[in-house]
Amino acid sequence: MAPELHFELSLYPDPVLRKPAQPVAAFDEELRAIVAAMFERMYASKGVGLAAPQVGLKTRILVVNPSGEAKDELLLVNPKILARSGPPTVFEEGCLSFPGIYAEVERPELCQVQACRLDGTPFEETFSGFVSRIVQHEYDHLEGVLLVDRMSPADRLRHKAALEDLVARHKRRAATPAR
Numbered sequence: 001m002a003p004e005l006h007f008e009l010s011l012y013p014d015p016v017l018r019k020p021a022q023p024v025a026a027f028d029e030e031l032r033a034i035v036a037a038m039f040e041r042m043y044a045s046k047g048v049g050l051a052a053p054q055v056g057l058k059t060r061i062l063v064v065n066p067s068g069e070a071k072d073e074l075l076l077v078n079p080k081i082l083a084r085s086g087p088p089t090v091f092e093e094g095c096l097s098f099p100g101i102y103a104e105v106e107r108p109e110l111c112q113v114q115a116c117r118l119d120g121t122p123f124e125e126t127f128s129g130f131v132s133r134i135v136q137h138e139y140d141h142l143e144g145v146l147l148v149d150r151m152s153p154a155d156r157l158r159h160k161a162a163l164e165d166l167v168a169r170h171k172r173r174a175a176t177p178a179r
């Protein structure tokens with residue numbers, strides 16, 4: 001059996017959040033362990049979505065759960081957004097990589113996604129509402145696009161101190177020698 005994994009969150013401006021993620025090649029025991037640990041991290045952090053780069057992995061895996069109930073768990077391996085449609089909607093988004101920062105982001109209402117399940121089976125689904133919102137936010141992470149890029153200049157100014165604080169915390173962590 002693969003050893004159990006535990007992930008810490010990668011916070012802005014960790015460079016891993018800016019690297020384009022690579023497709024998952026093997027649907028194996030390691031992938032299952034990664035996905036389980038990603039769900040665990042997301043629930044422990046009270047998030048509704050998590051992308052692999054947010055736990056330091058440069059791979060195309062998204063976990064989503066809009067309600068926290070087991071029946072609403074959604075896993076997207078190697079997702080591809082085929083189309084976005086519907087009216088533009090505005091919603092206040094947060095991000096586990098930007099603790100305490102929330103900003104309104106405009107996105108199309110619908111997204112049509114192709115992805116693989118845990119066993120590698122491909123599927124296609126069109127998401128709407130809150131799930132579409134989460135999927136589009138998490139998908140951005142796979143492309144190295146972050147909440148700070150999507151927020152308005154006014155919000156960036158409003159959150160200037162909090163963003164600078166994250167940068168300072170990152171520098172302090174980077175300066176601490178690994179044990």
Ligand code: ZN
Pocket residue numbers: 094095096097137138141147
């Ligand atoms: Zn995020």
